[in-house]
Amino acid sequence: MDAGACTMIHGGVMAQDLDLPSGRGPGSRSGEGSLTLRLRAGESLAYEEAVRRFAPRIRALAWRMLGSGEDAEDAAQEVFLRLYRYRRRLDPQRALLPWLYRLTVNVSRTMLKRRRPRRAQPEALPSDTVMNGTARTMEAVDARLTLTAALQRLNPDERAAVVLRDLMGHSTAEVAQALGCREGTIRSRLCRARLKMKDSITGLGEVAP
Amino acid sequence: MRCARYERWAALYVEGDLGTRKSERLEAHLERCERCAATLKALRRSQAVLKETDRIVREDEAREPGPTVAIPPFHACGTGRVFAIEHGRFLLATLAGAAVITILVALHFVLRSGNVPLHRGPRSTIRSAELVRSPVASPIARIAAQPDVVARESSSSRGSVVRPRLSRRLPGSPPAAVRRAEDTKRPPTVVKILTDDPNVVILCIVDS
Numbered sequence: 001m002d003a004g005a006c007t008m009i010h011g012g013v014m015a016q017d018l019d020l021p022s023g024r025g026p027g028s029r030s031g032e033g034s035l036t037l038r039l040r041a042g043e044s045l046a047y048e049e050a051v052r053r054f055a056p057r058i059r060a061l062a063w064r065m066l067g068s069g070e071d072a073e074d075a076a077q078e079v080f081l082r083l084y085r086y087r088r089r090l091d092p093q094r095a096l097l098p099w100l101y102r103l104t105v106n107v108s109r110t111m112l113k114r115r116r117p118r119r120a121q122p123e124a125l126p127s128d129t130v131m132n133g134t135a136r137t138m139e140a141v142d143a144r145l146t147l148t149a150a151l152q153r154l155n156p157d158e159r160a161a162v163v164l165r166d167l168m169g170h171s172t173a174e175v176a177q178a179l180g181c182r183e184g185t186i187r188s189r190l191c192r193a194r195l196k197m198k199d200s201i202t203g204l205g206e207v208a209p
Numbered sequence: 210m211r212c213a214r215y216e217r218w219a220a221l222y223v224e225g226d227l228g229t230r231k232s233e234r235l236e237a238h239l240e241r242c243e244r245c246a247a248t249l250k251a252l253r254r255s256q257a258v259l260k261e262t263d264r265i266v267r268e269d270e271a272r273e274p275g276p277t278v279a280i281p282p283f284h285a286c287g288t289g290r291v292f293a294i295e296h297g298r299f300l301l302a303t304l305a306g307a308a309v310i311t312i313l314v315a316l317h318f319v320l321r322s323g324n325v326p327l328h329r330g331p332r333s334t335i336r337s338a339e340l341v342r343s344p345v346a347s348p349i350a351r352i353a354a355q356p357d358v359v360a361r362e363s364s365s366s367r368g369s370v371v372r373p374r375l376s377r378r379l380p381g382s383p384p385a386a387v388r389r390a391e392d393t394k395r396p397p398t399v400v401k402i403l404t405d406d407p408n409v410v411i412l413c414i415v416d417s
């Protein structure tokens with residue numbers, strides 16, 4: 001998953017821009033290619049820019065994968081640590097964000113596996129959002145709980161597919177390329193996930209209409 | 210059995226992930242199957258709830274401070290950790306390299322100076338030393354008087370006493386006649402050191 005996967009991971013190119021709606025080549029989109037070149041050169045400002053630009057999305061994905069603010073921070077930190085470590089292997093012709101997405105999913109999956117001995121439900125989200133005071137309003141508390149409850153039932157693969165496709169709005173092709181799967185695989189994951197979430201959300205609605 | 214398949218199709222259809230032909234077949238089925246129509250309705254509702262809750266969470270996330278502050282480990286210790294790893298590796302490599310070079314240099318000097326005892330025999334202790342004024346004609350004295358010759362001969366035939374060919378004039382050394390005259394003038398000092406081992410006698414020749 002680490003070094004070997006990284007060269008492979010970065011081979012994925014998004015069909016559409018994941019960063020800004022622009023029709024140019026994936027590497028040159030919104031200066032991502034030049035950012036990759038600057039990262040490769042070891043420019044510290046480029047690293048800071050990458051963190052500033054991508055961290056919110058990486059943290060959002062990590063939180064939805066892990067359901068814990070603290071774990072999401074750890075995952076995001078690990079992702080950017082790996083970005084720094086493998087910066088020389090980055091391909092300027094490839095988009096950076098899909099690669100970061102896949103790293104995030106992989107890191108989150110590893111963290112979920114590590115929870116196994118401690119928790120009864122291995123891949124369950126801890127739902128400590130409200131407890132550790134991440135949410136700011138009651139509406140946000142409610143939303144975070146509902147979202148966590150819906151994603152709770154999914155396995156990490158289904159969760160990653162749903163978050164990237166349904167919540168972050170990427171196309172099935174983009175998700176497939178970011179996660180290194182075929183589109184058919186992503187579609188069947190989405191299908192299972194949506195049916196599971198339908199049941200859990202309908203269940204929530206029945207309890208609290 | 211057929212409805213199970215249409216349910217799966219509905220889960221893709223709800224977000225536009227189903228192909229045109231399959232979508233048409235599903236739509237035709239939905240017109241006559243209430244159960245599948247209800248499933249699609251529930252799917253639409255759950256997807257809407259999911260997206261709405263995510264929108265609220267996203268707004269909540271946006272209210273969090275920017276990434277530089279929100280993720281302090283990146284700047285406070287995250288980047289520090291990165292640099293610690295990079296610099297740690299560099300430092301380790303440098304130290305290892307320096308250690309190897311030091312060992313090699315030390316080995317080189319030790320072996321060159323011949324201080325490495327290859328086999329440990331019984332040690333000889335010095336019993337007495339006597340000062341000997343060497344006679345002029347002594348081959349040892351004459352050898353000692355010419356360091357070049359000593360070096361050449363001792364390297365070619367170590368351990369055995371060899372009389373150097375003094376008749377051959379070495380570059381930079383005075384002619385034989387002059388050399389003999391110098392030898393007569395200043396005879397070298399020879400110190401004979403006796404040890405408790407009868408086989409070991411040390412002769413120290415000091416060229417005055």
Ligand SMILES: [Zn+2]
Nearest residue numbers: 212215242245
């Ligand atoms: Zn049906």
